[in-house]
Amino acid sequence: MPRPTIERLLDMAQRTPSWCNTQPWRVTLTSGAATRQLAEALSEHQSDAADQPDLPFPVAYRGEYLARRRECGYQLYGAVGIERGDRARSALQGRENFRFFGAPHFALITTERDLGTYGAIDCGGYVSVFLLAAQSLGLAAIPQAAVAAHSPWLRDYFGLPGNRLVVCGISFGFPDQAHPANGFRTGRAPITEVVDWRD
Numbered sequence: 163m164p165r166p167t168i169e170r171l172l173d174m175a176q177r178t179p180s181w182c183n184t185q186p187w188r189v190t191l192t193s194g195a196a197t198r199q200l201a202e203a204l205s206e207h208q209s210d211a212a213d214q215p216d217l218p219f220p221v222a223y224r225g226e227y228l229a230r231r232r233e234c235g236y237q238l239y240g241a242v243g244i245e246r247g248d249r250a251r252s253a254l255q256g257r258e259n260f261r262f263f264g265a266p267h268f269a270l271i272t273t274e275r276d277l278g279t280y281g282a283i284d285c286g287g288y289v290s291v292f293l294l295a296a297q298s299l300g301l302a303a304i305p306q307a308a309v310a311a312h313s314p315w316l317r318d319y320f321g322l323p324g325n326r327l328v329v330c331g332i333s334f335g336f337p338d339q340a341h342p343a344n345g346f347r348t349g350r351a352p353i354t355e356v357v358d359w360r361d
């Protein structure tokens with residue numbers, strides 16, 4: 163992608179609000195060969211590595227959360243032609259995370275350790291604004307917690323200091339509308355399920 167387009171995207175994401183305007187996010191951004199080298203090294207590393215996220219992953223998905231998680235998984239597998247229960251092909255699809263789905267760019271989003279949960283919330287806001295900005299520019303972007311499973315490895319790979327905690331990655335580039343994975347849309351619960359009006 164042209165550098166001015168990426169800079170426009172980053173300028174838009176930079177407008178994200180944060181607690182006391184601390185702006186705790188930092189972005190380590192790879193392009194071209196650097197993305198491919200990272201994908202190769204990370205794919206090799208993750209094949210026999212235990213999860214070591216800096217920010218603890220969810221401990222359990224239950225009830226509606228489990229149902230929604232399953233539904234979006236089935237939608238994806240249906241779109242790319244993976245039968246339910248085909249663990250081998252599901253695992254292969256999961257590994258796409260580590261080749262960044264073929265995207266030319268990868269942004270590693272980190273937060274400042276001392277800013278704790280609220281620093282991470284601000285970084286989550288940054289991720290959302292980044293995604294919306296990408297969409298508005300006609301780009302495609304995929305947020306990825308999957309890479310955060312390898313937080314210490316990523317810190318070492320990029321030579322980041324110990325006070326930078328990995329939040330997630332974002333792979334991005336121009337959209338491939340013909341790809342089957344882009345052939346479905348996820349749903350959302352109606353607002354009546356999430357908003358408790360008190361008039």
Ligand SMILES: Cc1cc2nc3c(=O)[nH]c(=O)nc-3n(C[C@H](O)[C@H](O)[C@H](O)COP(=O)(O)O)c2cc1C
Pocket residue numbers: 234259304305306307308309330347348
């Ligand atoms: C913080 C965060 C982490 C995510 N991690 C992953 C990931 O590791 N791999 C992946 O394929 N999608 C990941 N997603 C994408 C979600 O699965 C996706 O946003 C959700 O299913 C809703 O679909 P939509 O974005 O198409 O509306 C992540 C999304 C967010 C916000």
